[in-house]
Amino acid sequence: MGLSRRTFGALAGTTVLGLALGGSGGTATGPAGDGRVRIGRDRYALLVDGERLVLRAGEAHPFRLPSPSLWRDVLQKMRAHGYNTVRVPVPWLHHSPAPGRHDFTGVRDLDLFLRTAAETGLYVILRPGPYLGADLDGGGLPGWLTASGVRARTADPAYLRHADAWLTAVNDIAVRHLRTNGAGPVLLYQIENPGGPDPAARAYREHLRRKVRADGIDVPLLHDPAGDGPDGRPDPWGGAGYGQVRRERGAAHRRRLLLTGLADGDALPEADLAFGGTSWGWLPAPSTYTSYDRAAPIDEARRPTAALAPAHQLGHLLRSVPGFARLERAADAPASDGRITVRHLADPDTGAHAYVLRNDSAERVTATLPGTGIETPVTVAARDTRLLVAGLRLGGRKLLYSTAQPMLFLSAGRQDVAVFAGRRGESAQVALECPSEPTPMRLDVEPAWSYGDGRLHVTVPLGVGGLARVRVEGGGSDRPLLLLFADDATSLRLWPYDTPSGPVLVYGPALLRGVRLDGATAHLTGDTTGPTGLEVWGPRGLTRVTWNGTAVRTRISASQSLLAERMLPGVGEVALPALDGWRRRTENPEAAPDFDDSAWPAADRTAASGGTPAPDGQPVLLADEYGFHHGDVWYRARLTDASGLTKVSLAYRTGTLGLLMAWLDGVPLGTHRMPAPDDGTADRGSWTATAAFRVPKRLRGRAGHVLSVLVRPMQRDGEGTARGLTAVAFEGASPRASWRIQGRAAPDPVRGPLNNGGLYGERAGWHLPGHDDGDWEPAELPRADRRQGVTWYRTAFRLSVDPGVDASVGLVLDDDPERAYRVQVFLNGWNLGQYVNDVGPQHTFVLPGGVLRTRGANTLALAVLSDGTTPAGPGRVRLALLGAAAGGVPVRAV
Numbered sequence: 001m002g003l004s005r006r007t008f009g010a011l012a013g014t015t016v017l018g019l020a021l022g023g024s025g026g027t028a029t030g031p032a033g034d035g036r037v038r039i040g041r042d043r044y045a046l047l048v049d050g051e052r053l054v055l056r057a058g059e060a061h062p063f064r065l066p067s068p069s070l071w072r073d074v075l076q077k078m079r080a081h082g083y084n085t086v087r088v089p090v091p092w093l094h095h096s097p098a099p100g101r102h103d104f105t106g107v108r109d110l111d112l113f114l115r116t117a118a119e120t121g122l123y124v125i126l127r128p129g130p131y132l133g134a135d136l137d138g139g140g141l142p143g144w145l146t147a148s149g150v151r152a153r154t155a156d157p158a159y160l161r162h163a164d165a166w167l168t169a170v171n172d173i174a175v176r177h178l179r180t181n182g183a184g185p186v187l188l189y190q191i192e193n194p195g196g197p198d199p200a201a202r203a204y205r206e207h208l209r210r211k212v213r214a215d216g217i218d219v220p221l222l223h224d225p226a227g228d229g230p231d232g233r234p235d236p237w238g239g240a241g242y243g244q245v246r247r248e249r250g251a252a253h254r255r256r257l258l259l260t261g262l263a264d265g266d267a268l269p270e271a272d273l274a275f276g277g278t279s280w281g282w283l284p285a286p287s288t289y290t291s292y293d294r295a296a297p298i299d300e301a302r303r304p305t306a307a308l309a310p311a312h313q314l315g316h317l318l319r320s321v322p323g324f325a326r327l328e329r330a331a332d333a334p335a336s337d338g339r340i341t342v343r344h345l346a347d348p349d350t351g352a353h354a355y356v357l358r359n360d361s362a363e364r365v366t367a368t369l370p371g372t373g374i375e376t377p378v379t380v381a382a383r384d385t386r387l388l389v390a391g392l393r394l395g396g397r398k399l400l401y402s403t404a405q406p407m408l409f410l411s412a413g414r415q416d417v418a419v420f421a422g423r424r425g426e427s428a429q430v431a432l433e434c435p436s437e438p439t440p441m442r443l444d445v446e447p448a449w450s451y452g453d454g455r456l457h458v459t460v461p462l463g464v465g466g467l468a469r470v471r472v473e474g475g476g477s478d479r480p481l482l483l484l485f486a487d488d489a490t491s492l493r494l495w496p497y498d499t500p501s502g503p504v505l506v507y508g509p510a511l512l513r514g515v516r517l518d519g520a521t522a523h524l525t526g527d528t529t530g531p532t533g534l535e536v537w538g539p540r541g542l543t544r545v546t547w548n549g550t551a552v553r554t555r556i557s558a559s560q561s562l563l564a565e566r567m568l569p570g571v572g573e574v575a576l577p578a579l580d581g582w583r584r585r586t587e588n589p590e591a592a593p594d595f596d597d598s599a600w601p602a603a604d605r606t607a608a609s610g611g612t613p614a615p616d617g618q619p620v621l622l623a624d625e626y627g628f629h630h631g632d633v634w635y636r637a638r639l640t641d642a643s644g645l646t647k648v649s650l651a652y653r654t655g656t657l658g659l660l661m662a663w664l665d666g667v668p669l670g671t672h673r674m675p676a677p678d679d680g681t682a683d684r685g686s687w688t689a690t691a692a693f694r695v696p697k698r699l700r701g702r703a704g705h706v707l708s709v710l711v712r713p714m715q716r717d718g719e720g721t722a723r724g725l726t727a728v729a730f731e732g733a734s735p736r737a738s739w740r741i742q743g744r745a746a747p748d749p750v751r752g753p754l755n756n757g758g759l760y761g762e763r764a765g766w767h768l769p770g771h772d773d774g775d776w777e778p779a780e781l782p783r784a785d786r787r788q789g790v791t792w793y794r795t796a797f798r799l800s801v802d803p804g805v806d807a808s809v810g811l812v813l814d815d816d817p818e819r820a821y822r823v824q825v826f827l828n829g830w831n832l833g834q835y836v837n838d839v840g841p842q843h844t845f846v847l848p849g850g851v852l853r854t855r856g857a858n859t860l861a862l863a864v865l866s867d868g869t870t871p872a873g874p875g876r877v878r879l880a881l882l883g884a885a886a887g888g889v890p891v892r893a894v
Contacts, residue, residue: 397432420483469483494507508535513527529886629743639735766794850893
């Protein structure tokens, strides 16, 4: 749910810059004498230096896109599609490898992200937690906090010292980018809401508020919302996959959310997820897999999708039609069919009316709207929503009503331009007040019109021939009005852009990134995917156009645009190589009894952090207690007095799909896996089990043994529960056990603490592009090995993508789903996720540009974990082109 006006007033407080923000009629003054920007609100929206601002916020996760160059690409797409604000979570665990250490370099460069947002023209809602949720490992809390003995998310002084240090590090950067300083993008600041009315929760919230204010953050504060937000929950392990989720949460779903928020009068509607990205490395929460596509309007591969149409249309409407910033609830007007609910909004200053029609039924419904002035029946598709308007001023003319949603209004040259959008196959009907008979000009074959009783009626079937144009002259106004009609797909090729010389409207390309007016020339930059026309409306005196630096020959069209005489070229062919030349090497030498583990830390603690004693006098074996918080962990125990040992039982705790493998004296004992979640356990964050293994008879007579155990802990839930072995029991003997433990080596200085785990190959650098695999054996895929343990596969490939092409490439893994194994995918040393062959649903892994060298050499490494019960892969492995566009942004390697 969005924040109501009353809630926003309470959260913003009454002390922000000395403004009185409470009450429905509160105002904010213009620029202060000290040059600072004032932020407040009135009964409708935010006020920034006295100017009303209706936020259209989308959330984006730069930490899920480990390529800073591509942050600009995502932000430009958001701005072009109607967003004016980006909400950005800042995860503590992404930046803090150890207590007191905070890294804001490379892929963690918050300052760069904020500067890029400002350059793109987006406001920012900064959200540093400390706790975020956001489907992150530990909810975004750093792994080292798990074993620190603190009570996280409380007023525990020890926890607050860590949390304060984190906020200080973030706020030292944020204060340089506050909107109150003049030109910074940070407009609002969102802090954690621990929930609950109890005094302890209130004390914690108050501490965070005071801390943030003491650090100089003087923009209004918000609290994190409760619940899953407008985007629902992520797809779980074994789920339907985001292809199916996208079909269920498509454009109609987004439109219902956005228009319902408009009807509810939310002063600050909850930000929807505009771009999720990839939960690379060990970033994701235990309940979800690598892809964080989330069916967002901009998908994981950075491709705009059809779900952008509602945000595109409403965002540009709110920006270009000021009356929509002053809507108030009015008496509802029931439809003739009760399956359609109607919410009525009105602008008290102009008398304009808006009607939000919602159909929650499974059938298409047609109804009339008595008492609204809309004279024609209206159809609302099943589980869809529509926005209709009446009495809206369009420059010097009055729109009596429209059955298509207005998308934008602007003045270009000597005419006004109004755009209307709707679903393909619908009929748009527009009625204009015209005291005298106008002169309509049909510039495309689809529109029809009639005039009578001082009204011009225009009817257009949407989506029949692309953009439909009607130019209206006279009729009581001395300024022509150009009416443009688009279905959803066509509306996503219409791009308004504000310049210092006036607004520009561009039609045709797949994306408009920027417009620069230089005298009589409009310099346009953007993307094309296929050959496309180009049409430009702009200020008077505009006579020339360039596209991505190349001059475009144009002529003046009947709609007074500059129309390209030739199509803009689309993207050329992008060739991807086959993946061959594989080399293979088996791993897990730690299972051998003579492996040298003398450099490993001894696992000999007698109590866990917080004072919890180890069970039955055993040592504490939880990996987090020894500083191993992410990825695989090895244990080795030397057993003495073990003659007659018949059974080993290993109790352990992991996240979803955790597993344990055990060997005794190098002989595999077996593998235990946590079960794949079902509907009732999909949200379960922690799993516990005991793996019991029989000791082979040939080993039972030995007095000494070496027990080797590999645990894949997966990730922590929001409570930060520690992972690893919890207890060990023996039958047939009561041996003494001396334990050692080894997880990840030192954090990767470039890729960060979440990139690597404790596999031998990771510790030895087998995943890195510089590793010499010349002595590895050649291998052919698909494989059908049957062994318990870890096997690595490596290959190299080169790409030669044209520098003017933005190619999104994925890695596809596929095999018989009966085969039980999983793969950790490394590209050029970056851990890009985990594939679980017999659980799924993910088979395609996005390889982000910057990590992927699109013009150069790449190294792919696959670490395969198999339990030996079935043949194990990898199976079929190939590169796939997920999308390509001519244009893009410059990308630097990371």
